[in-house]
Amino acid sequence: xxxxxxxxxxxxxxxxxxxxxxxxxxxxxxxxxxxxxxxxxxxxxxxxxxxxxxxxxxxxxxxxxxxxxxxxxxxxxxxxxxxxxxxxxxxxxxxxxxxxxxxxxxxxxxxxxxxxxxxxxxxxxxxxxxxxxxxxxxxxxxxxxxxxxxxxxxxxxxxxxxxxxxxxxxxxxxxxxxxxxxxxxxxxxxxxxxxxxxxxxxxxxxxxxxxxxxxxxxxxxxxxxxxxxxxxxxxxxxxxxxxxxxxxxxxxxxxxxxxxxxxxxxxxxxxxxxxxxxxxxxxxxxxxxxxxxxxxxxxxxxxxxxxxxxx
Numbered sequence: 001x002x003x004x005x006x007x008x009x010x011x012x013x014x015x016x017x018x019x020x021x022x023x024x025x026x027x028x029x030x031x032x033x034x035x036x037x038x039x040x041x042x043x044x045x046x047x048x049x050x051x052x053x054x055x056x057x058x059x060x061x062x063x064x065x066x067x068x069x070x071x072x073x074x075x076x077x078x079x080x081x082x083x084x085x086x087x088x089x090x091x092x093x094x095x096x097x098x099x100x101x102x103x104x105x106x107x108x109x110x111x112x113x114x115x116x117x118x119x120x121x122x123x124x125x126x127x128x129x130x131x132x133x134x135x136x137x138x139x140x141x142x143x144x145x146x147x148x149x150x151x152x153x154x155x156x157x158x159x160x161x162x163x164x165x166x167x168x169x170x171x172x173x174x175x176x177x178x179x180x181x182x183x184x185x186x187x188x189x190x191x192x193x194x195x196x197x198x199x200x201x202x203x204x205x206x207x208x209x210x211x212x213x214x215x216x217x218x219x220x221x222x223x224x225x226x227x228x229x230x231x232x233x234x235x236x237x238x239x240x241x242x243x244x245x246x247x248x249x250x251x252x253x254x255x256x257x258x259x260x261x262x263x264x265x266x267x268x269x270x271x272x273x274x275x276x277x278x279x280x281x282x283x284x285x286x287x288x289x290x291x292x293x294x295x296x297x298x299x300x301x302x303x304x305x306x307x308x309x310x311x
Contacts, residue, residue, distance in 0.1 A: 200283075
């Protein structure tokens with residue numbers, strides 16, 4: 001199973017992570033942002049926060065998005081600029097428009113035919129239109145990119161536990177088949193950085209939901225017994241009247257979100273060799289990546305993006 005650390009594209013401190021399984025297509029633009037190389041100061045100086053969060057200033061986020069689009073390669077060709085082509089207000093522009101969603105942890109997938117219109121609610125975007133950048137935001141949840149190299153079609157998806165439970169990426173495969181005639185066996189998939197099973201502690205109710213929904217649900221979880229040095233040294237202090245005589249330490253339950261999404265892709269017919277998953281855990285790498293859990297809710301947003309070059 002491919003589980004490589006993606007290649008890194010550097011400009012000064014800015015880093016863009018890219019999946020090897022997607023890099024062979026010259027018509028495709030893709031990338032997963034990190035927190036390095038921006039102008040935001042709301043969290044740490046120099047953050048590349050790409051989400052309009054309540055703590056950050058809008059001009060800083062807009063500038064961060066410009067920096068990111070330039071470095072990921074979402075720029076019009078010179079001939080395109082000379083012809084005055086543009087998606088916003090009829091004025092020539094060097095950067096592609098970026099299409100995002102008001103993410104609601106759903107299984108709603110939007111087909112994109114252009115960049116005009118208000119931001120809609122949902123957690124997946126698909127298109128076969130050139131010179132548009134599709135983006136989903138994350139700060140522990142998984143950004144997932146699907147690419148059909150034969151139909152030149154793409155999709156991006158936001159997969160937290162709720163979206164994963166609702167089968168967002170599995171339905172993404174179906175949406176690409178419906179709109180573009182994509183065959184699952186042709187699709188390439190890149191699962192970006194997110195919180196991993198080492199850190200993603202969840203409650204028993206979530207495990208019960210997944211086990212009821214998926215035949216492989218139990219394999220997505222592991223347990224870790226809580227440790228207590230005082231209890232281990234002085235066990236008699238914790239005697240109870242309940243058999244076997246000692247109170248029981250609770251067990252922590254951890255969910256493997258990346259494995260869950262990989263299993264959905266496999267179940268939908270995507271070939272194993274065409275699925276790549278980042279080994280980077282956001283919670284373990286908060287110097288490089290934004291993490292909602294590591295930073296206790298006050299954090300910026302990463303972005304996973306994909307776009308189609310013209311021609």
